[in-house]
Amino acid sequence: MIAVVACGGAVVSAQAWVGSVSGGHLYRAADVPERPVALVLGSLEEGGRPSGFLAARLDVARDLYERGRVRAILISGDNSSPDYDEPTSGRGYLVEHGVPTDAIALDYAGFDTYDSCVRARRVFGVTSLTVVTQDYHLPRAVALCRSAGLDAVGTGTGAHEATLTGLVADSRERLANVKAALDVGTGRDPVFLGPPEPGVRMALAPR
Numbered sequence: 608m609i610a611v612v613a614c615g616g617a618v619v620s621a622q623a624w625v626g627s628v629s630g631g632h633l634y635r636a637a638d639v640p641e642r643p644v645a646l647v648l649g650s651l652e653e654g655g656r657p658s659g660f661l662a663a664r665l666d667v668a669r670d671l672y673e674r675g676r677v678r679a680i681l682i683s684g685d686n687s688s689p690d691y692d693e694p695t696s697g698r699g700y701l702v703e704h705g706v707p708t709d710a711i712a713l714d715y716a717g718f719d720t721y722d723s724c725v726r727a728r729r730v731f732g733v734t735s736l737t738v739v740t741q742d743y744h745l746p747r748a749v750a751l752c753r754s755a756g757l758d759a760v761g762t763g764t765g766a767h768e769a770t771l772t773g774l775v776a777d778s779r780e781r782l783a784n785v786k787a788a789l790d791v792g793t794g795r796d797p798v799f800l801g802p803p804e805p806g807v808r809m810a811l812a813p814r
Contacts (some may be wrong), residue, residue: 620788622781625747629749629750629761634760635762639676639737640676641676642676643678643679644678644727644735644807644810645676645679645681645737646733647668648684649717655692656696656700657697661700665697666764667739669701669706671737671762672706679710679807680701680706681807682701682711683722683723683726684715685717693717694715695713697713698713707814709809709810714727714806716801720748720787721786721791722797724752724757725755728756728757730800730804731806732807734757736758737762738759738761739762739763743780744780747780747787751790
């Protein structure tokens with residue numbers, strides 16, 4: 608019984624923390640303030656093509672770029688094996704839809720949301736960005752990026768959320784919020800940190 612109460616308390620506390628940190632920094636795509644970089648968080652790729660979830664995020668980032676709300680797009684995702692590469696599939700999709708290759712930077716070691724946010728700051732030197740993901744995921748993503756020292760706002764998409772039942776999405780996020788709070792509390796390093804990379808700086812360079 609004590610363990611159940613403790614777990615419930617952790618879930619409630621983590622959800623309150625996410626809401627507090629992300630509050631006031633979530634926007635509709637039409638209203639999002641300008642930031643230099645859009646951070647697109649990875650999702651599944653299928654046979655070298657982005658999944659519906661990832662394509663929906665990329666569409667939002669492309670819209671922000673075309674409207675001048677961002678000047679570069681950082682795609683952060685999983686490339687943990689030679690035959691699985693979320694960032695490269697995302698870049699191919701954006702280029703096919705008119706975004707210049709030199710406006711896109713890739714982070715191949717964004718293995719989870721925390722890693723993507725920390726690496727954006729510590730590896731790519733980003734200080735201000737717009738996080739792009741599905742709506743249900745957005746508060747946690749913004750909270751993690753802001754906790755990593757980024758001036759982060761976020762905008763989301765509801766596309767493909769219907770493939771997750773409300774109960775599944777809610778349960779998943781409640782547990783993920785606890786992990787997020789623990790990651791921030793421990794200040795752990797990403798799974799792979801590595802040296803600074805110039806990809807974002809190059810994508811932001813005048814052309």
